[in-house]
Amino acid sequence: NAGVTQTPKFRVLKTGQSMTLLCAQDMNHEYMYWYRQDPGMGLRLIHYSVGEGTTAKGEVPDGYNVSRLKKQNFLLGLESAAPSQTSVYFCASMPRGGLETQYFGPGTRLLVL
Amino acid sequence: RKEVEQDPGPFNVPEGATVAFNCTYSNSASQSFFWYRQDCRKEPKLLMSVYSSGNEDGRFTAQLNRASQYISLLIRDSKLSDSATYLCVEYNQGGKLIFGQGTELSVKP
Numbered sequence: 001n002a003g004v005t006q007t008p009k010f011r012v013l014k015t016g017q018s019m020t021l022l023c024a025q026d027m028n029h030e031y032m033y034w035y036r037q038d039p040g041m042g043l044r045l046i047h048y049s050v051g052e053g054t055t056a057k058g059e060v061p062d063g064y065n066v067s068r069l070k071k072q073n074f075l076l077g078l079e080s081a082a083p084s085q086t087s088v089y090f091c092a093s094m095p096r097g098g099l100e101t102q103y104f105g106p107g108t109r110l111l112v113l
Numbered sequence: 114r115k116e117v118e119q120d121p122g123p124f125n126v127p128e129g130a131t132v133a134f135n136c137t138y139s140n141s142a143s144q145s146f147f148w149y150r151q152d153c154r155k156e157p158k159l160l161m162s163v164y165s166s167g168n169e170d171g172r173f174t175a176q177l178n179r180a181s182q183y184i185s186l187l188i189r190d191s192k193l194s195d196s197a198t199y200l201c202v203e204y205n206q207g208g209k210l211i212f213g214q215g216t217e218l219s220v221k222p
Binding site for chain 1: 121158
């Protein structure tokens with residue numbers, strides 16, 4: 001099993017460009033999450049999904065969209081990148097809610113110029 | 114007010130010391146909690162789950178106080194390798210996992 005993978009690992013964008021970050025898990029997990037991490041801020045939840053075809057907003061959803069068309073994939077889109085979206089993005093998955101272990105991807109480092 | 118709050122530290126302790134971190138949460142309906150460890154901006158890794166009054170794993174003890182809405186992590190006999198950022202995580206019924214900002218620990222020789 002590859003676990004949770006994220007694509008790309010690193011990207012540089014210009015302000016106004018768009019891009020999609022891909023998170024994939026091969027563990028048949030129901031729940032998936034997108035976080036961003038900035039210095040001194042911990043991980044902040046952007047969007048999450050509790051099943052295929054469903055998504056919900058987290059703490060900092062503005063400027064991002066997500067889709068969960070397939071159970072194993074959770075896509076995070078930036079429609080018009082801004083320098084404030086420079087961050088490290090982590091994806092996580094979990095079998096179901098409550099008492100289960102969460103599995104994290106290695107992160108995507110995004111720089112918006 | 115953030116849903117999950119931690120003292121960011123840093124906590125600087127000598128090897129062998131006992132150190133404790135606290136984490137407060139605002140949602141009284143939250144079901145379970147976790148402590149994660151994160152090294153050098155790598156992905157967080159689960160350290161302990163806390164879903165009842167508390168639990169212990171070797172040198173690590175986690176406790177949950179629902180009345181006061183806080184959880185704690187106690188590390189005994191600190192090792193140099195314990196140096197990391199410790200993240201408190203809250204899980205609620207809607208499926209949300211919310212992280213605190215993390216507490217930085219530095220264990221010195």
